[in-house]
Amino acid sequence: MKLEKGMWVAVVDGARGLVYVNDGTALEPQLKLVRKIEQDNPSTAEQGRDRPVRSHGGPSGQHGTFAPKDLHQKAEDTFVAAFAHALEADAAAHAFKSVVIVAPPVAMNIVRQSTGTALKPKIVREITSDYTKHSTADIAKAVVKALEG
DSSP states (O other), rough: OOTTTTTTEEEEESEEEEEEOOOOOOSSSOOOEEEEEEEEOOOOHSSSSSOOEEEOOOOOOOOOOEEOOOHHHHHHHHHHHHHHHHHHHHHHHOOOOEEEEEEEEHHHHHHHOOTTTGGGGGGEEESSSSSSTOHHHHHHHHHHHHHHH
């Protein structure tokens, strides 16, 4: 399979989402940025309580602790899900015919969970890697290599 003209490439992690379209040819791809979304996501300690929450008493008289919520991870998961939902809306609007999704393993799992009936048949390849901080040229090379292999 080749990175055909008009094919989309969606690259996402917990803090950045990039959507490209191939404006070049299958032999000489040229990715053009369609959308860039970023979020500022400080650590859980900076966002709120990072210590276990204590429970005192109650009807049983027992005491205990509850594991704290990882607010940083929750924000990343929410961001990735919103990114996938935006791709779903684009697919439903017939903005593209096919797309390659690139995301690290945890983010890819969220993308899979958030993918609906409009987007699912348009995904031609999933690449489980983190390329959000790579150059556009490096992303194009990685996608071309994955599609050929």
